[in-house]
Structure formats: C-alpha cells, structure tokens
Amino acid sequence: MSLVLILNLIWQISTLALVALGLAIVFGKLRIMNMAHGEFVMIGAYAPVITASLGLPGWLQLPVCILTVALVAFVLERSVIRHLYGRMFDSLLATWGIAILLREGVELIFGRGYQSVSPPIAGTVTILGADYPAYRIAVIAGIAVGFAVLAWWNRRSKVATRIKAMVGNPELAQAVGINTARLSAGAFVFGCCTAGLAGLVLAPTIRIEPMMGLDYLIRAFFALVVGGLGSLEGLAIGAGIIAGTQSLLGALASQTYGYLAVLTLSILFLWLKPDGIRPSSR
Amino acid sequence: MKKITGLLASTAVALALTGGVASAEIKIGVLVPDSGPAGLFGPSTRNAAMLAAQQINAQGGINGEEIELIFADVGVPPAEASQAALRLWKGDGVAAFVGMHDSAVREALLGRFNGQVPYVYTPVYEGKSCASGLYVTGETPSQQLAPVIPYLMEAENVSKWYLIGHDYNWPRDTNALAKEYIAEAGGEVVGEEYVPFTVAEFDSSLQRIRESGADAVLITLVGGGSVGFNVSFAGFGLDDQAIRLGTLIEENTLAGIGADNAGRLFSSSGYFSSIQTEAAATFASDYTAAFGADAPPLNGLGQSAYEGLMLLAALAEEAGSLDVAAMDAAAEGLTWRTPRGDNTMIGRHMAQTIYLADGTGGAFEIVTSFDAVPSSEACDG
Numbered sequence: 055m056s057l058v059l060i061l062n063l064i065w066q067i068s069t070l071a072l073v074a075l076g077l078a079i080v081f082g083k084l085r086i087m088n089m090a091h092g093e094f095v096m097i098g099a100y101a102p103v104i105t106a107s108l109g110l111p112g113w114l115q116l117p118v119c120i121l122t123v124a125l126v127a128f129v130l131e132r133s134v135i136r137h138l139y140g141r142m143f144d145s146l147l148a149t150w151g152i153a154i155l156l157r158e159g160v161e162l163i164f165g166r167g168y169q170s171v172s173p174p175i176a177g178t179v180t181i182l183g184a185d186y187p188a189y190r191i192a193v194i195a196g197i198a199v200g201f202a203v204l205a206w207w208n209r210r211s212k213v214a215t216r217i218k219a220m221v222g223n224p225e226l227a228q229a230v231g232i233n234t235a236r237l238s239a240g241a242f243v244f245g246c247c248t249a250g251l252a253g254l255v256l257a258p259t260i261r262i263e264p265m266m267g268l269d270y271l272i273r274a275f276f277a278l279v280v281g282g283l284g285s286l287e288g289l290a291i292g293a294g295i296i297a298g299t300q301s302l303l304g305a306l307a308s309q310t311y312g313y314l315a316v317l318t319l320s321i322l323f324l325w326l327k328p329d330g331i332r333p334s335s336r
Numbered sequence: 337m338k339k340i341t342g343l344l345a346s347t348a349v350a351l352a353l354t355g356g357v358a359s360a361e362i363k364i365g366v367l368v369p370d371s372g373p374a375g376l377f378g379p380s381t382r383n384a385a386m387l388a389a390q391q392i393n394a395q396g397g398i399n400g401e402e403i404e405l406i407f408a409d410v411g412v413p414p415a416e417a418s419q420a421a422l423r424l425w426k427g428d429g430v431a432a433f434v435g436m437h438d439s440a441v442r443e444a445l446l447g448r449f450n451g452q453v454p455y456v457y458t459p460v461y462e463g464k465s466c467a468s469g470l471y472v473t474g475e476t477p478s479q480q481l482a483p484v485i486p487y488l489m490e491a492e493n494v495s496k497w498y499l500i501g502h503d504y505n506w507p508r509d510t511n512a513l514a515k516e517y518i519a520e521a522g523g524e525v526v527g528e529e530y531v532p533f534t535v536a537e538f539d540s541s542l543q544r545i546r547e548s549g550a551d552a553v554l555i556t557l558v559g560g561g562s563v564g565f566n567v568s569f570a571g572f573g574l575d576d577q578a579i580r581l582g583t584l585i586e587e588n589t590l591a592g593i594g595a596d597n598a599g600r601l602f603s604s605s606g607y608f609s610s611i612q613t614e615a616a617a618t619f620a621s622d623y624t625a626a627f628g629a630d631a632p633p634l635n636g637l638g639q640s641a642y643e644g645l646m647l648l649a650a651l652a653e654e655a656g657s658l659d660v661a662a663m664d665a666a667a668e669g670l671t672w673r674t675p676r677g678d679n680t681m682i683g684r685h686m687a688q689t690i691y692l693a694d695g696t697g698g699a700f701e702i703v704t705s706f707d708a709v710p711s712s713e714a715c716d717g
Contacts (some may be wrong), residue, residue: 058546062539166376167633168563168592176596178573187571259571260536261563261592269536305540309531310503312540 057184059305065190066297068197072252074274074293079245082283083217087146090153092267094246097123098253099262102171123250124243131242139221161264173258193255205286217241276320282330291331361404365430369437372411376588380638381436383627388645398652406430410437414444421445431658434644454663456648458640460584462509463713469660473643473686477510478712480583480604484692486521492579494552495523498545501556503530510556526550538565542572555582563592570597586635595698606676608693608700609634619675646674683714
C-alpha cells in the first residue's frame, strides 16, 4: 500500500468524522433527524465566498463562518426545532423543508453557479518521498487536535448527561435545575457550527454550489448508522469504516465497487445491527 | 349556473380571439432546463433564445411571419418532458421545436414527434441521432477532438493520455473516438476510467493518473464532478505532470474550478464567450445590451439555443415552409453565418468552427480555431 493511499485514507476518514460530528450531536443526543445538516456544511463552505464578496480579509473567514452558521441555527432552533425534541419523524420532515429553504436562500443570494475558494496553504509537500497537498496535511492535523480536545472535554463535562436527561424527560430535567431552553439551543447550535466548520475547511478542496449539502448528509448518516449514536468512539469507527471502504476499494478496484460496498454495508447494518457498532446507552 | 355558462362562453370567445390574433405568428417551442442537474444553464439558454427571436423578427421573421417563443421546462424526467412538449405542440399550436437538454429527453421527444414537426437539437452530444425532422447544431465528439488532439500533442509535446469520464454513453463514445485520434497521432492511452455520478471525491483516480505517467488527461466528467476532479487535480500538483483537455468545460465549470486550479486546462467547443471574431463580439454586446451586465454569463450550452433558432430560420427560409419533408430536402449543404462562424449543414449536423481555449488563470483564452469541422457522427444523406 503506497503512502499516498494511506494519506488519502486518513484524509477521507478525518474529514468524514468532522462532517458527521454535528449530526452525531443533533441526531444522537437531541434526537433531531437533521436533514438540513448538509446545508450547514454548504453555508460554511460559502463563508469564504461571503468574505470575498464583501472585500473582507481572509482571516475573517472563520469568524464569518461561525457567526453565519450559528445565527441561522439559532433562529431555526428557537422557531422550529425546539418544538420537535423527541419527535424524530416530525423533525425529519421539518428539517427536510428547512434544507430546501436554505438551498433556495443561498441560490437567491449567490446564484446557482459554482464558486471557487483558494486554499490558504498552496502547493504540495514531500513526505517520505510522496507528494501530498500541504493544505490537506494541515487540515488532518487540525482535525486530530480538535477531536482530542473534544474527547478530553467530553470526559470531564456533564453536558452530555444533562442533554440526555433533557431529551428523556424535559420536565424532570427542568425540576432539577437544568436550563433546558439554553441547553438545547446550545447543543443544536454547536452541532450545526461543527458542520459549518467542516464546510469551511473542505471549501478549497471541493465543488461549491447550493446543492452540495446532500452528499455530506448521506455519508454522515451512513457513518452514524455503522458506528452507532452513542459516543465519539462510535463516530470514529463509523467514519473509519465508511470512508475507509470507499477509499480502499476505490483505489484497489474502482470507484463503482467502492460506492456499491458502502451502500451494501449501510443496508446490512440497518437490517442486522440497527444500533451500530457502539450503540447509544439509552 | 347561467352565470357560469355565460362566463365559460365569454372565455371561449376570448380564447378564440387571442388564438386568432396569435395565429398570424409562427409559434416555436423552446425546451430549456429550468430545473434538474442542468438547471444552471436555464437562464442563459432562455436569454440566448429570446435574443435570437428578437433578431429574427427584426429581419422580417421566418418566411415573412413573425415568430413567438413558448418555453417549457425539460429539466425533468423524459416522460414528463415529452408531455410538456406535447402540450406545446397539440395545445398551443407550436410549429417547430428547439431543444437544449440531455439525450434521454431527446429520444423521448423523437418518439413523440415521429418526424411530424421540425426539431433542432442544440447542446454538445454523442452524435448519430438521425430521426426524420431532427437537425443538430451541437458539437459531436469527432468535431471537438479530431483537429484538437493532434494539435495539442504537437504544440504541448504530449503523447500519453489518460481518459476519465462519468459512466454513461457520451464519455464512452467520446473516448472510443479519442483512442483512434490518439493512435493516429502516434500517442498512446495509458489509462481509461469511468466513475459513477454519485462519487464526489477523486483521490484514487488521481493517484492512478500519477502512477500512469500520463502527460495529458481527457476529461469527460460533467458538471459538479468535473469541478471536484479538477480542483483536486491541481491540489495534488498534477497540473505540473499533465495538461488537461475537456469537451464540456464551459465558463460556469471553469468558475467553479477557480483560477488557482486551472493551470494548463484546455477546453474544446464551438463557442466561448471570449471568442474575438467580429460576429461573436457583436453577439456578446447585443446580449449585454438586452439583458444587462449582471445577466447570466454566456457559455457554449446557453448560446446553443441561439444557434438552434438561427438554423431553424435559415432552414425554413430555404425550404419555404416549416414542413419536415421540404426542410429535410433543403437541409444538405445549407450554409449560414452565426456568432460561431460560417456553418454548413452536412448530414443534418452542423459543420462549424471549433475553438480550443486555455483556461489557465481562470478565464478562457482562445488558443486557436479550426474552420468548417464536419461531424463524423452525422447522418447519411
């Protein structure tokens, strides 16, 4: 196996884990089947387009991305999503509608055409004799650090437990002093912001247009189906299996077999092991 | 009840009246993708068609009669698209069609039309569609590649080609021809690959291109797939290893690929918005004057609707009517002039000027052009 293949594998797995993280929080913890997840990735990817069209300097891409996504997510949570906690099927329909609304909104502002974003780090670096895009190496390192911090924080904080209490029994949670409105809004906005961040990070490496979100929703969903909704560990396993299968089979056989295998795996898991490899503790 | 019948009667009268007035004009159905994957091209296609109608009418219409365009969305599945066309034909009394859409829709329409109504098909396509009453202005693979591949191999000093496309008939037909031209010019094909439409990342394909040692890549990926491929291609620094040639990389696709990623990216087409001939420059300034500076940018697919209407007008003038038999008889050898250059109808396909453009720097610059390139996928007689 060549080094580039291994780097491709790591790139695919880490970016899929970042894309799926927000869905794992919103779907796994809040029990909102967020069909608009991909659209938050899309809005994040448009952040550099926003800064460029306003003539803002490049370093503002991150703040603009987080602010835009957080604002959209907060408004949606307060107006629509908060009525739907614990109503998984209703949330699916509502967020599907929201997804269409967001796509059309972006199309209205930026048009239907493709946008392009320059990477902040150009060129390739040579690692052990293999040429690899420098930007990808930086992103992989960033995602690794980010997940390490998240895992450390997750172990110490009681937020996950509070969210579980809130979704399981909102009235009891309120009675023991949990501010459910703030907690739910916070968790939803955080989940959406990680999706937006994924879009921002991926933007220089992908096509950018209003319909792009769907690709990311489907792959993130497959990763959660396989990995299970319980934990960061499950997320990593799911992303590893889905992205790994596509990458390996794509390189060794053909892209068609890679995609076929991913679909087959997802169907088998939904059928035989619907809770995934690391099921939720609920 | 009386009131309702009265209303119905007056509506009928009104309809009959408007019908009577409109019958003085020739109605032409223009089939454009307002929705679906090609929806991006809807607005520029409509504009180009409207500009053509305006200019045809300014010159006295077709055979002395003004034309009126009626649009329908064909960015839908073939069965729905042919229903929409049928409504225009039988319901609105459309006398001819101009269509800019995919091949599946074309085949469905040909089944409906059955040679009874003239139909001009305008986008880039795989060739060899020869039903009666069908006239083609779009470029076929032989036109886009026969002159261009030997030229690039000589000018860029390349010989090892890697062929990559989406997995359907247009890329496969294109590559079958490309292999002949590459072999004739003394080159070799070092790889050939077809990817499904659902694939959004091309890492493994790019690695294969790297390992194949290719110094030229022929791209028949379409739309978003082409953008994603080309962005990653340059990201991996492959633009130093190989030139790229695309036969469906137009202005929107290039904008998505971006200036940073377009080094040594060539495109072959019958039209670019940057063609510098007088006819093309006049067309571009007319377009801006009619639709404003913020209008959807011109591109080969959108502009093809203009070509389609111009062919229809020239053909109907030559035949003296919009009757299919008369038009079929008049078609062979017909010559006319458009923004693309001097065209000739050969085998009901349009022999036309083919332009080779370099996208380096994020905007197409015309490298060279080839006059009067016929299609080898045209129809016999």
